[in-house]
Amino acid sequence: MRVIKTLREMQTVAKKWHTENKTIGLVPTMGALHTAHLSLLRKAKIDNDFVVLSIFVNPTQFEPSEDYHIYPRDLARDLEIIDGVGIDIIFIPEAADMYPSGFKTTVEVKELSTRLCGAVRPNHFQGVTTVVTKLFNIIKPTRAYFGQKDAQQAIIIKRMAVDLHMEVEIVVLPTIREEDGVAYSSRNLYLSPKERQAAQVIPRSLELAKAKIMQGERVASRIKQQIQDVIQSEPLAQLEYISICEPESLSELEIINEGTLIALAVRIGKARLIDNITAEELS
Ligand code: PAF
Numbered sequence: 001m002r003v004i005k006t007l008r009e010m011q012t013v014a015k016k017w018h019t020e021n022k023t024i025g026l027v028p029t030m031g032a033l034h035t036a037h038l039s040l041l042r043k044a045k046i047d048n049d050f051v052v053l054s055i056f057v058n059p060t061q062f063e064p065s066e067d068y069h070i071y072p073r074d075l076a077r078d079l080e081i082i083d084g085v086g087i088d089i090i091f092i093p094e095a096a097d098m099y100p101s102g103f104k105t106t107v108e109v110k111e112l113s114t115r116l117c118g119a120v121r122p123n124h125f126q127g128v129t130t131v132v133t134k135l136f137n138i139i140k141p142t143r144a145y146f147g148q149k150d151a152q153q154a155i156i157i158k159r160m161a162v163d164l165h166m167e168v169e170i171v172v173l174p175t176i177r178e179e180d181g182v183a184y185s186s187r188n189l190y191l192s193p194k195e196r197q198a199a200q201v202i203p204r205s206l207e208l209a210k211a212k213i214m215q216g217e218r219v220a221s222r223i224k225q226q227i228q229d230v231i232q233s234e235p236l237a238q239l240e241y242i243s244i245c246e247p248e249s250l251s252e253l254e255i256i257n258e259g260t261l262i263a264l265a266v267r268i269g270k271a272r273l274i275d276n277i278t279a280e281e282l283s
Helices: 007-019 035-047 075-081 124-139 148-163 186-190 193-198 201-214 220-232
Strands: 002-004 024-029 050-055 089-091 143-147 169-173 237-245 261-268 271-278
Touching: 002 007, 007 024, 007 050, 007 089, 007 124, 024 035, 024 124, 035 050, 035 143, 035 169, 050 124, 089 124, 124 143, 124 148, 143 148, 148 169, 148 261, 148 271, 186 271, 201 220, 201 261, 201 271, 220 237, 220 261
Parallel strands: 002 089, 024 050, 024 143, 050 089, 143 169
Antiparallel strands: 237 261, 261 271
16 A cells, blocks of 8 residues: 555556556545445455545535534544555645645536535535546546445536546445444544434434335425424434435425435534435335
8 A cells, every 4th residue: 555645646656557457446535534435445446456545635625614624634543444455545635736826727517516515515516526526637547436425426426527528437335324323424523422322313314204205105395394303303403404306406306206315414513414315116
């Protein structure tokens, strides 16, 4: 496992692999690695000749009021977590290299970036698509891996890759959950033990929604109400939004169909947590 910090060196290594016709799997992260990142890395390892893990806390995807400065950064711990996975390169670029002075170009996926999380984080997805484009241009991966927990991010990146003719396969892997159902997230680190327990209300609300849908409920407003009731039963949880939407356009739906995305964001203490399920195999 080699640590690369400069864009030039990363480009040189990637170019060499390309001339040898090797496949490259990229797992872009902001560090604070956990089990869900490991599942992306392991799949990338199975699918490709080489695996690059990028760790970059991307300043442009944080709103001014958000947690950029306190976002957990612990490279030693990250290296411990990935020990034994067989990653070839850890790419840790500097912000000054990723965003050189005079930098003026951004990538924006219209409409999709303003819905769901984008309604309260107006610059977030532009920051994500810009940095992911930069990583794709530097590494030119064969495949890039993202988690379904960040469903909107994955949908937007897929749209961007199609729209901009990017020669990369976007692989989205299922949400990985802790034993009590809470989805793995770097931001779970912000939760006190009490808040961590309160966070169980999120998967519980989605499980209830799933059960109701399986029993035949298809009216989105009723499912939203049920999710809201469960979340509001937890005093430490503050519901930000619930969306029941079509999974490509992210347009809100009145009636739930196969593939419908049910997504929510909840604030607990300092953490803003997101989660989702999709309605599958409805007859
Ligand atoms: O999902 C994340 O960790 C980030 O949004 C990503 C994709 C690494 C871009 O900074």
